[in-house]
Amino acid sequence: MLFRKPATLPSASEALPGRPKPLPTQERHLVLGTPLKGPYPAGTEIAYFGMGCFWGAERLFWRLGEGIVTTAVGYQGGHTPNPTYEETCTGRTGHAEVVMVAFDPKIVSYTSLLKLFWESHDPTQGMRQGNDVGTTYRSTLYTTTPAQAAEAEASKAAYDAALKASGKGPVTTEIRPAPDFYFAETYHQQYLQRNPGGYCNLAGTGVSCPVGLGVAAE
Secondary structure, X not given: OOOOOOOOOOOOOOOOOOOOOOOOOOOEOOOOOOEOOOOOOOOOEEEEEEEOOHHXXXXXXXXXXXXXXXXXXXXXXOOOXXXXXXXXXXXXXXXXXXXXXXXXXXXXXXXXXXXXXXXXXXXXXXXXXXXXXXXXXXXXXXXXXXXXXXXXXXXXXXXXXXXXXXXXXXXXXXXXXXXXXXXXXXXXXXXXXXOOOOOOOOOOOOOOOOOOOOOOOO
């Protein structure tokens, strides 16, 4: 994951062409045993989180346990359809490394997922995360419902204020409705389960996010 990549996003005309068919990906989650691509139980909600290198970020979410239906890593927010990891490493796809989280909102709230997101990485760094430099490492929240979008924006404003009060820079997180999500190759899925000593560069700011925690309302 220690690739240096361009720090500016490509235009659609500059992006790599990609391919019409998805890359092969495993069918089931290595830890949870649930389908990676569905179908999911009725009432399942999906949200997407970009926090830099997706290996450690995915593990954070599957370790939440009850209420997490499945997690997967992939590429999102760019122009290239069905990109390979090697293509994203060039910075010419426009995608961020992202974790897809399928969850039961009656058991685990989107609010609690947002709190984990904000506190587990540094959302002030622009096109980087620590020593990982490039557009694929940018902080992103891609939402799937109007309620998610409103809550994401509100939590961003709250965390931005908390960071500024602590003397830190402004939040640079990209928030928008979820674009197409492309599953990453099998060897990236649940990578730190396959490689327990593998690379993980996650580091928060040390500032708590002032949003509520707990079980979603019935």
